[in-house]
Amino acid sequence: MTSMPKSNGCIGDRPELTIYLAAPRGFCAGVDRAIQIVELALERYGAPVYVRHAIVHNRTVVEDLKAKGAIFVEEIDEIPETDAPIIFSAHGVPKAVPEAASRRRLFVLDATCPLVAKVHVEAARHFANGRELLLVGHAGHPEVVGTMGQLPKGAVHLIESIEDARTFAPCDPNRLAVLTQTTLSVDDTREIIAVLKERFPKLITPRKGDICYATTNRQDAVKRIAPCCDRMIVVGSPTSSNSLRLVEVAQRAGCPQAVLIERAAEIEWNAFKDIRSIGLTAGASAPQVLVEEIIDAFRARFATRIETVTTAEEDVAFKLPRELREAPAL
Template sequence: MTDTQRPAIELLIAAPRGFCAGVDRAIQIVELAIQKHGAPVYVRHEIVHNKFVVDLAAGEGRDLRRGTGPSARRRAGRVLRAWRAQVGARGGEDRGLDYLDATCPLVSKVHRQAERLVASGRHILFVGHAGHPEVIGTFGQVPAGQMTLIETVEDVAKLNPADPDNLAFLTQTTLSVDDTRAIVDATIARFPTIVAPKADDICYATSNRQNAVKAIAQSCDMVLVIGAPNSSNSVRLVEVAEREGTSAKLIQRATDLDFAWLAGVGTLGITAGASAPEILVRELVDRIATRFDVTEREVEMTRETIAFKLPRGLEAA
């Protein structure tokens, strides 16, 4: 097929998209750790929810061996303190091991809030998705029984806390902004004295990427979201696009694209979850260009300038 015979397609590429500051920091920690200490560097869990990034890191000398299933995830959160004690809480005195915490600072902030609220005697209602590593990790910061998970507005109606006037709520950082607002509103309506966090727990990157998808979705015949199925923020982007009335699909790589999806599509939206690198966006655009006469336009809603500090000992590296 010649270029003149190719159907035209306009690509609306959402911005912000892709890597957030927390993911950038986590990957940088692994890279600098191997520069400073040499291979192998062991990562307790997937450094980010993206197979391309994990495989690339492993190929460059990082040993990303990790367990699978509930027990491994539980160790990533619930047994974090015990694991630190095993390797040595102050630099590995017991086994000669060093460890670096690559948890996003915004997630760590939620952990500290949970600890303070429980220490003050409050029971926490935690808005999140059961089984997500962030939820498991947050529950692992406090004694068992001190937090209750709520996933839906219907869950709020079923709650029967022992002390309804001594509650607080926190949320997972990668939720749908709209869904979470509905759950929080229902929670406050039922428990007017509940203590809210000082600032929204949903991270800036999640909110920004959802707003960017909203900005393009109604102008698109379809939206493709690049991200992993176990990436909460990526799955939420698909849901956001669909709620705007647009067909949307989650893909991990350009090779996952079925060209049959694009039949009759004149305008295609593209975005990427916070764990997906920009190279995967360009890979997708290039694949589409093998069948279509492509024009692309970036739709930028806001510019992100946030950066997080590295752990002590890595700044010099």
């Protein structure tokens, strides 16, 4: 016989809990493509394959690919003389990196997200047209390093905050263009660009926003869920920009507490006492298996009800590099 809910919000000896599951969440098309590139390279060329920087910012993904034969390095000069494929991460790389690989005649497969590559193309176009470039982003993030590295040193000025936007002094206020990192907070970026536009009315902004569709969609889903839940869990790595932004978005949207965790083992259960609902989402580089692991951990402690909250449908897919699309030579 099914137990009836008790007045204290328990079923049997377990408290009731609603999990609001964000959709979309987890892997975006760029991340999925990057992981496929490593896996297909291993399948076609055999181990090892070399990957410059973490292919995506997720420890589980990286460890899984290591176990299959991928070797991760931070710089090209760590790679020995080899015929093995060298893969650039989804975040993109400065121009100097493929140039160094070309000088060594290394076999390169570029896993740069096409949406990041689009920003690189825009940067080159503005520079060729004699414009001074601003890049809204976070210092030191691989995507920012890669985008700034498309042009000569000093050609791109990094804007990290509204204060930076207020104090930036251009050479010519009439010859400015702005680009953005693809994984930023939509709201923060809008505010920063609004300040720049107010100061520099002739500023050229992206014809289509640089913040990628997946970042926007995941933030929109969190905004929908956050006011309805007692806690929000974002599954992702502390090095993942888009995951960190989801935590910030949840807090601003009204969730009393939002936390970033990589795995269920990191859950601080004391923080989930006496709650009736949580929101659950995952950054664009976090695999679904980690979300399921966390749901299972809550099911072991609560009588859970899952409610999926869908704010967008995603059907984006990016082509693989030509070398992996072509049939292997016999």
